[in-house]
Amino acid sequence: MNQHKGFWMKLRVISFMLMVLTGLSLCWTASYFLFWWFGWNWTGLVRQLGVSVLGFIFFGFIIWIISHFGRQRQVEFYQSIIEAFRRIARGDFTVALPTEGLDNGRFTDIIKSINDMAADLNRLETMRQGFISDVSHEIQSPLTSISGFARVLKEKELTPEEREHYLDIIEQESLRLSRLSENMLRLASLDSEQHPFQPVPMRLDKQLQTLILACEPQWLEKDLDVSAELTPVMMDADPDLLSQVWVNLLHNAIKFTPPGGAIEVRLEADEEEVCVMVADSGIGISEEDQMHIFERFFKADKSRTRSGGGSGLGLSIIQKIVEMHHGSVSADSKLGTGTTMTIRLPKAATAGVPAAAQPAASVLGKKGRASRSAGKELR
Numbered sequence: 001m002n003q004h005k006g007f008w009m010k011l012r013v014i015s016f017m018l019m020v021l022t023g024l025s026l027c028w029t030a031s032y033f034l035f036w037w038f039g040w041n042w043t044g045l046v047r048q049l050g051v052s053v054l055g056f057i058f059f060g061f062i063i064w065i066i067s068h069f070g071r072q073r074q075v076e077f078y079q080s081i082i083e084a085f086r087r088i089a090r091g092d093f094t095v096a097l098p099t100e101g102l103d104n105g106r107f108t109d110i111i112k113s114i115n116d117m118a119a120d121l122n123r124l125e126t127m128r129q130g131f132i133s134d135v136s137h138e139i140q141s142p143l144t145s146i147s148g149f150a151r152v153l154k155e156k157e158l159t160p161e162e163r164e165h166y167l168d169i170i171e172q173e174s175l176r177l178s179r180l181s182e183n184m185l186r187l188a189s190l191d192s193e194q195h196p197f198q199p200v201p202m203r204l205d206k207q208l209q210t211l212i213l214a215c216e217p218q219w220l221e222k223d224l225d226v227s228a229e230l231t232p233v234m235m236d237a238d239p240d241l242l243s244q245v246w247v248n249l250l251h252n253a254i255k256f257t258p259p260g261g262a263i264e265v266r267l268e269a270d271e272e273e274v275c276v277m278v279a280d281s282g283i284g285i286s287e288e289d290q291m292h293i294f295e296r297f298f299k300a301d302k303s304r305t306r307s308g309g310g311s312g313l314g315l316s317i318i319q320k321i322v323e324m325h326h327g328s329v330s331a332d333s334k335l336g337t338g339t340t341m342t343i344r345l346p347k348a349a350t351a352g353v354p355a356a357a358q359p360a361a362s363v364l365g366k367k368g369r370a371s372r373s374a375g376k377e378l379r
Contacts, residue, residue, distance in 0.1 A: 023062065028055035077107060084114055093122035139180065142173035183313040186244075190320045197324055202239050204274060205230040205267055211246045212265060218254045225262040233269045235347045241321045248314040249278045249341050256339070257282035273327075274347060279340040285333040293331060294319045318343075 031054035084095045095118040097111045149166040152158070158166075189195045212228055219226050253263045261281040268275045285293060294315050315329075322329045325345050333339035 024055065024059055027058040027062070028052065030058055031055040081110070081114065084118070088118060088121065091125075093118050093125055135184070139177065142177045142180075145173045146170050180313075183317060186317060187313060187320065190317065190324070197238055197241070199236045199238050199325075201234060201236055202242075204233040204235055204237070204242075204276075207239060207243060208246055208265060208267055208276070211243060211250060215247075215250050215254060218251070219263065222254065222257070222259045222261075224254065224257060224260070226265075227262070228265040228267075230265070230267040231269055233267060233274055233347075235269075235274055235345070237325055237345065241324065245318050245321050245343065246276075246278075248318050249343075252314060252341075253278055253280040253282065253339075256280065261338075269347070272347060274345045276343040276345075277340055279338060281338040284335040284337050284339055285331065286335050290331055290333060294329075 028051060031051045034054065035051060080097060084097055087095050096115055099108060099111050099115075149170050153163060153166055208230055209228065212226065250263075250265075257263060257280045263281075264277075264279045266275075266277040266279075268277075319329050322343055322345070327343060327345035329344075330342050331339060332342070
């Protein structure tokens with residue numbers, strides 16, 4: 001690459017020198033004919049010096065004319081750059097300087113860099129405005145409910161049951177606001193480079209088993225059939241961050257699975273990576289919505305915003321944490337048939353699994369009939 005660039009640089013220098021020599025030759029030729037035209041009968045060295053000096057004068061005059069137009073073009077170029085920076089400083093990121101007619105030199109690189117910078121800033125500004133709009137909408141909804149029901153509570157004709165009902169709604173909306181602010185702070189922390197990331201050797205199967213059992217009250221309440229096949233896996237990861245991934249996935253599966261449905265958790269591993277799948281028999285996600293489910297504040301099921309208490313940040317948090325572990329997350333879903341979320345994580349380091357912990361299948365039956373015994377099997 002450097003040799004190729006050096007070759008073209010030498011070629012340009014040689015071409016420039018040939019152009020200068022050609023220009024001087026033409027100017028000296030014109031001087032010679034000028035002397036002949038005016039009949040200046042100078043002889044010998046005086047004639048040669050006169051032709052040379054007049055040729056240099058012609059050459060200098062031509063260079064001055066070319067530089068005058070070149071300087072004018074350069075001034076216009078710099079003015080366009082200054083105006084572009086002024087527009088960017090005022091918040092106008094739709095700057096697009098023309099690149100037609102420019103040679104492939106430093107001017108073209110400068111203009112392309114400015115255009116790329118403006119495009120990136122415009123994209124960030126669009127994301128920022130969308131984020132502010134989404135946050136304002138998410139905050140406004142519970143605040144409106146809290147304000148409205150607080151106003152209703154001032155009425156003296158309310159029965160104790162009605163008053164308690166309105167207080168429950170205010171409490172739910174307050175918790176929703178709290179979860180929203182907590183998730184926003186978590187995302188902001190994950191986006192920053194200062195968020196602590198401390199991978200340590202851990203048993204991923206034991207973590208999943210513990211969190212599944214911790215969600216037992218929720219899936220028992222909906223009479224869900226929860227099963228888990230967890231292959232013992234030792235890997236390097238941040239336990240606190242990964243626990244947020246599994247909790248969000250489990251809560252989503254429980255929330256969007258109708259009563260009497262089923263949830264299956266599978267953990268598989270090979271020598272290079274770990275694969276965790278959380279499948280449910282819930283309402284599913286349309287193909288159109290699957291393209292946006294990892295966008296912040298996006299909700300595929302907008303009708304359950306209040307009842308589910310979701311803010312549309314859960315999957316964004318999952319994706320960010322998985323990316324921090326250099327893994328990937330994907331969704332496979334169809335409306336009415338359920339959703340399967342798949343997390344793939346690299347095994348940064350492997351360690352021997354205790355001999356007593358052989359690969360086993362754990363089935364958490366309906367209403368938790370087998371949950372306790374399955375938990376003991378993998379301990």
